[in-house]
Amino acid sequence: MNDLIREYNQALRELEALRVIASEDDSAIIGGMMSDVRYALEWMRSARMPGNRRGIERRSSYQREVSIDSVQLQAYVRNQETNESTVSAWDKEKIDNCLSILSDQQKDCFYMHVAKLYSLEDVATILGLQKTTVQNHVERAKKKIQEYLENKPAVQFELF
CATH class of the missing domain: 1.10.10.10 (Winged helix-like DNA-binding domain superfamily/Winged helix DNA-binding domain)
Incomplete structure (x- = not known):
């Protein structure tokens, strides 16, 4: 993973150098590319989607859990078992x-x-x-x- 991060950093430096010498139209495109590379780098460094304040593991129990009726769950499990055939x-x-x-x-x-x-x-x-x-x-x-x-x-x- 560190090798990949290093390669992305190198690509970001190259894009910054290209942006300096590029025309105005090309500069806008290169800016978008730089934004994408920064986004990917942030994701790789933090192991989380950039922009989220906290990861899913730190969400409250009400945000993580989904209530399911036990009767519906049993019916689903029974259906899955009977659908298997040899x-x-x-x-x-x-x-x-x-x-x-x-x-x-x-x-x-x-x-x-x-x-x-x-x-x-x-x-x-x-x-x-x-x-x-x-x-x-x-x-x-x-x-x-x-x-x-x-x-x-x-x-x-x-x-x-």
Whole structure:
């Protein structure tokens, strides 16, 4: 950390030297850069966000604690416990066989939307695609898997 602070101090000195010889427009930009470097230095030195009077550890108990209804907490914990499921090795192999017929993009879209429960918009943003493209990939993947399962009766199981 000390090496990083030393490098930031060096950068600040270089910016100050540049500001002296820079034009008025450049001087304003360099001033902003100097402000950013000073902010980062203060954060590194104090290990706190600059401008705060005191750290979070010194806040009053009313500011640190959030009251939660115990019934709601129990319901949440119960939901988390019941949502966990185990998939056997045989089921994993069957799923892999079903997914092997999909293209890479179809597989990515299908996995993120159906298994990870991302919205179509989120999948599109993550993969850099249009929402309608993702929707088409998911629909085609479902159709391919359905056709695969209809032709392979020994592999049928509840997928959707």
